Amino acid sequence: MFNKEYEAMQLSKLREVQLERLRWSLKHAYDNVPFYRQSFDAAGFGPGQLKTLDDLRRVPFLMKQNMRDSYPFGLFAVPMEKVVRIHSSSGTTGNATVVGYTKNDIELWAEVMARTIACAGGSSKDVVQVAYGYGLFTGGLGAHYGAEKIGATVVPISGGNTERQLMLIKDFGTTMLACTPSYAINMADHVERNRPDYDFRKTKLRAGIFGAEPWTEQMRTEIETRMGIDAFDIYGLSEVIGPGVSCECSAKSGLHVFEDHFYVEIIDPESGEALPEGEKGEIVYTSLTKEACPVIRYRSRDITRLYRTPCSCGRTLVKMEKVTGRSDDMLIIRGVNVFPSQIEAVLMEVEGTEPHYQIIVDRKDALDDIEVMVEVNERLFSDELKVMNQLAARIRQRMQSVLGVSAKVTLVEPRTLARSEGKAVRVVDKRKLK
Amino acid sequence: MNITQLSLFLENKPGRLQSALKVLAGKNINIRTLTIAEVTDFGIVRMIVNNPDEGARVLRENHFTCSTTEVLAIEISDEPGALEKALEAFSRHGLNIEYMYAFTEKRNDKAVMIFRFDDIEAAKKALAGEGYKIVKKIDIIGE
Numbered sequence: 208m209f210n211k212e213y214e215a216m217q218l219s220k221l222r223e224v225q226l227e228r229l230r231w232s233l234k235h236a237y238d239n240v241p242f243y244r245q246s247f248d249a250a251g252f253g254p255g256q257l258k259t260l261d262d263l264r265r266v267p268f269l270m271k272q273n274m275r276d277s278y279p280f281g282l283f284a285v286p287m288e289k290v291v292r293i294h295s296s297s298g299t300t301g302n303a304t305v306v307g308y309t310k311n312d313i314e315l316w317a318e319v320m321a322r323t324i325a326c327a328g329g330s331s332k333d334v335v336q337v338a339y340g341y342g343l344f345t346g347g348l349g350a351h352y353g354a355e356k357i358g359a360t361v362v363p364i365s366g367g368n369t370e371r372q373l374m375l376i377k378d379f380g381t382t383m384l385a386c387t388p389s390y391a392i393n394m395a396d397h398v399e400r401n402r403p404d405y406d407f408r409k410t411k412l413r414a415g416i417f418g419a420e421p422w423t424e425q426m427r428t429e430i431e432t433r434m435g436i437d438a439f440d441i442y443g444l445s446e447v448i449g450p451g452v453s454c455e456c457s458a459k460s461g462l463h464v465f466e467d468h469f470y471v472e473i474i475d476p477e478s479g480e481a482l483p484e485g486e487k488g489e490i491v492y493t494s495l496t497k498e499a500c501p502v503i504r505y506r507s508r509d510i511t512r513l514y515r516t517p518c519s520c521g522r523t524l525v526k527m528e529k530v531t532g533r534s535d536d537m538l539i540i541r542g543v544n545v546f547p548s549q550i551e552a553v554l555m556e557v558e559g560t561e562p563h564y565q566i567i568v569d570r571k572d573a574l575d576d577i578e579v580m581v582e583v584n585e586r587l588f589s590d591e592l593k594v595m596n597q598l599a600a601r602i603r604q605r606m607q608s609v610l611g612v613s614a615k616v617t618l619v620e621p622r623t624l625a626r627s628e629g630k631a632v633r634v635v636d637k638r639k640l641k
Numbered sequence: 642m643n644i645t646q647l648s649l650f651l652e653n654k655p656g657r658l659q660s661a662l663k664v665l666a667g668k669n670i671n672i673r674t675l676t677i678a679e680v681t682d683f684g685i686v687r688m689i690v691n692n693p694d695e696g697a698r699v700l701r702e703n704h705f706t707c708s709t710t711e712v713l714a715i716e717i718s719d720e721p722g723a724l725e726k727a728l729e730a731f732s733r734h735g736l737n738i739e740y741m742y743a744f745t746e747k748r749n750d751k752a753v754m755i756f757r758f759d760d761i762e763a764a765k766k767a768l769a770g771e772g773y774k775i776v777k778k779i780d781i782i783g784e
Contacts, residue, residue, distance in 0.1 A: 400701055583650050583683075583706050590648035590710045590757070591739050592678045592685055617682050620652050622704050 209325035209357060210318065213467045214522045218515070221523070222260065224467055228495035230257055233266070236501040239284035242277060243503060260470070263493065264481050269505045271304065274446060279305040285499050294445055295343040306445050307499035313352065315496055319451035319465045320353020326454045326463065326520070327416050327439040329383050331358030334411070336375060338386035339419065340366040345449030346419050350385040353451060359383070366390060369397045373405055380411045388417040388426050388438070389563070389631050395433040400585060408435040416441045418450055420631065421530050421548055425555035427459075440529055446505055447492045453527055458519045461526030468496050471525065472504070473513055476534035487512040489534045490527065508535045510546075538568055538634065540575045540612045547633045550579060550614075553605045557598070565624040569637040578615040579606070582624055642775045643711040643761065645693040649686040650706040653679060658686065664703045670696045673781060674755070676742035687742070689714075689755065689781060711761050714744075714776040715768065716751040724754075727773065734767035736760070748776065 208214050216224070233254035236243040246267045247253065256262065274282060283290065290307040308316065324335065335354040339346030347365055354361045362379055364372060366386065372394060375381060384391065398405045415430065418441035430438045442462050443450035452469055453462035464471050469492050473482045476489040490513070492505045512528045532546030539545070547566055554564055563582040568575060581587075581602065589595055599616045606614045625632040651657045658677075665672065675688040690696045693709050700707045717723050731738060737759045744753040753776055758764040768775060 585706055585708060588648075588650050588706045588708055590646070590685060590687060590708060592680065595650075595683070595685065596680065618650075619683075620650060620657070620704075621706055623652070 208521065209322040214322060214463070214465075214524055216467070216523055218523065221467060225470055225495060226257075226260055228467075229260065229263065229470060229493065230254065232493065232495050232497070232501050233257060233263075233503065235284055235498070236503050240282055240501070242273065242282060243501075261481075263470070263472070263504065266504050268479065268491065269503055271446070271506065271508070274304045278303065280307065282500055283307050284501050285309055290499050292348075293343075294345045294348075294449065296445055304446060309498040312448075312497055312499050315468060316349060316448050316451055317352040317356040319448065319468060320349050321356035322353075322465060323416060323441050323451050323454040324353055324357050324359065324383070326456045326522075327383070327414050327441075328437070328457060329354075329357060329359060329414070329416075333357075333359040333382045334362060334380050335359045335383045335385060336362040336364055336372070336379070336381040338364055338366055338372055338384060338390060339450075345443070345445045346385075346387075349443070349449040349451055350416070354385075369394055373398065373402065376407075376410050376412050377405075382411050382413050384412060384415040384436070386415070386417065387419045388422040388430060389420060391415055391417055391430050391434065391438070392426065395430070396584060399433075407433070412436055414439065416454070418442055418454075421532070423548060423552050423555060424529075425552060429555070442527070442530065444492075444507060444509075446500075446502055446507075447494060448497065452492070456518065456520035456522060460518075461514065461528055463518070463520075463522050463524040464513075464527055466525055468494065470495055471513060471527070473511070474506075476508075476510070485512060485514055487528075490530075508533045510534055538566070538577070538636065540568065540577050543610065543612050545577075545610050545612060549610055550606065551633075553609050554579075554581065554602065557602050557605060563621070563624060563631065565632060566634045567637065568634070575638070576615070577612060578617055580617045580619045580624060582621050583618045584621060587618075642713070642765065642777055644689060644714045644755065644776075644778055644781055646710045646712045646755065646757070647688050647690055647693045647696045647700075648708050648710055649688070649700060651684050651686055653682055653684055658684075661686070661700065661705055664699055664705070665690065665696055668695060668699045670699070674742065674744045678740065687740075687755075687757075689744075710757065712755050712757045713761065713764060713768070714753055714755055714781055716748060716774040716776060717754050719747060719750065719752045723752075730771045730773070731764070731767070734763070734771075736764050736767060744781075748780070753781075 237254045250267050252265045289309045291310050292308040294306050296304040337350045341347030414437045416439050427438045439455045441454040443452040453464040455462050472491045473488040474491050482488045490507050490509050490511050494502045509530045510532045511530050513525050515525045532548050565580045567578040602616045671691045673689045678685045697707050739757040741756045
């Protein structure tokens, strides 16, 4: 454990820490950000009125749209001379979301990422290859600072250039890989296709911290078997800090939230009402210690569940379930709720299929049409047409029985589906365009 | 005596076949014969080339999905009923043909056809007994 005092803190003590920090954070936001002042005032809430943590429920939410509307620096709570770093989302829809960090924020971020690496069994003895993209995207630098903080050896290779990644894993004795899960699968594919001489099991690679996109248990199993490593889910979002919000430990049964820095609530995404602990809903974040960009009740749109059960790793921090979907990428197809992650699970079930897929939703004659495009790799490909047709039919049948929707399944060539920032673009909803 | 066929997955879109063939041409790979099986959205290109392994390598390098398959090239007399007779022999031996296609040029005044059997070893045994000539690799694709 990187910081046992906080990661294994007694709940009553943790609540005290949270309450004290929350008071500071609310006041800091109210005093320095006109948006928060207006929104608190409109709700008739003064930061001084916070008596218990539950009083936070009186504070209005911060929506992604509010962040976009504040582009670029409207939500910054410190003067620019205190801001030492800026990150930004790719901003494919509407304006990009911009976040700033003070020196202390960078230190906090390094701390939670160091905890993340330790959670995955890492220490100063590790060689961490950071294959997340470096740049405005938070993945690369977030992992980098955390790995340095813990004293590991950092290989800041960034994303892409798979041959070079493989070479450095071997030559530098990389023990831990940090990248998106789809890039890890990409690497395994590359080896299978082009490098019969390369064996991950003969390298020192033993663990991976994978995040920045939702992934399934099947993907974990696939990565673990094909690369011979332990695959850990790490979670974060740039609005809150970047990677380092929560991560899996050796128990691999949920992600510990670093709740001494990020206060979490679960709400009903429809009504906005808080849900009791253990129920599934949208996770909402409030930063407790961040200076440059405090977020107060930020609606993440990520759907998960929180539970506080004793963990074999000794951490007392609350756990969140692997994020299974988002309240805003939930697709309603002819009245049926469909999460892309469910479609992914179906694809993984159909033997050998890898999750390079894209869902296209369109509306024709007032009827929703769903098309799932699946990239055909060598394991799926056959020189016999009937085998290919059977594959598409199997996927179609499983979708029908599991999701209750009939989808068109289209087999496409490798690398034809869009990816951005190393993240796969899973859903294209053309219905919004009209 | 097997011939290695190069099979390629392509989306049914303008320019896809051309770009695959361009990749092969760039490595001086000569196509001896080619056939396409297609459905609405995609097709499978099957071809006999002079260097299938190099062909597969260069296609993969350019991110095409492809594979190699063992097939048989068989001489069939160029006369009415000859193919029917051959198929009769195959079915008598319980040999299932997944697909077949032909070479454009004749050999020893005979047609040469490519057969993809579900069980190539059984096919070879049966064909030898029936007196069909399986054309050697060297005679099809050169050295």
